[in-house]
Amino acid sequence: METVIGIDLDNTIISFDRILHASASELGLVGRGIPVRKDAVKQAILERHGDRVWHHIQKIAYGLRMEEARLIRGAVPFISECLRSGIRVYIISHKAELVEVNGVRINLRNKAMQFLKKRFIIGSETDRLNEQNIFFEPTRADKLARIAKLRCTHFIDDLEDVFREDGFPETVTKILLGHTTDSSWMTCPTWGKVSQYFFG
Numbered sequence: 001m002e003t004v005i006g007i008d009l010d011n012t013i014i015s016f017d018r019i020l021h022a023s024a025s026e027l028g029l030v031g032r033g034i035p036v037r038k039d040a041v042k043q044a045i046l047e048r049h050g051d052r053v054w055h056h057i058q059k060i061a062y063g064l065r066m067e068e069a070r071l072i073r074g075a076v077p078f079i080s081e082c083l084r085s086g087i088r089v090y091i092i093s094h095k096a097e098l099v100e101v102n103g104v105r106i107n108l109r110n111k112a113m114q115f116l117k118k119r120f121i122i123g124s125e126t127d128r129l130n131e132q133n134i135f136f137e138p139t140r141a142d143k144l145a146r147i148a149k150l151r152c153t154h155f156i157d158d159l160e161d162v163f164r165e166d167g168f169p170e171t172v173t174k175i176l177l178g179h180t181t182d183s184s185w186m187t188c189p190t191w192g193k194v195s196q197y198f199f200g
């Protein structure tokens with residue numbers, strides 16, 4: 001069977017750790033001692049300030065400050081290696097289209113697309129993706145439907161909740177980028193480990 005790899009975008013290819021941490025600490029919402037990690041910032045904000053504030057910080061990070069985001073080490077070389085080897089790759093992201101933050105309307109999908117072009121993940125070379133390989137979906141259910149429709153054989157995501165969804169297509173191999181104690185899926189703490197799995 002042909003290998004088709006689907007990959008999540010936010011916090012799988014692009015890291016928002018630093019922006020989330022900076023956005024929250026600049027507003028005095030978390031102490032500077034909080035680790036520079038999305039999950040740590042999220043937990044601290046939810047505990048002290050609740051859901052609304054967490055949503056606000058996310059809009060700032062994924063919208064207003066998107067340009068400051070960083071690529072996670074190894075993600076782009078992996079995608080390039082796949083494409084050079086003739087493996088199809090899709091980026092499939094659950095992402096709202098429009099948000100309003102601090103009175104500014106922002107198209108989050110355009111922001112993400114611009115970022116991918118600027119960082120040469122999208123490009124005309126054979127080891128770069130086309131715009132047609134990028135899918136933004138309005139809900140998680142739509143994301144799962146897209147994974148099935150594109151006949152992905154593997155899906156790589158940073159969120160275990162995605163794999164736990166009832167609608168996650170059964171035949172797709174789940175690869176978690178991160179750490180877990182759950183042995184229900186393959187876990188790779190780094191993109192180097194993902195590469196090793198596919199290319200040895």
Ligand SMILES: [Mg+2]
Pocket residue numbers: 008009010011012157158159
């Ligand atoms: Mg993600």
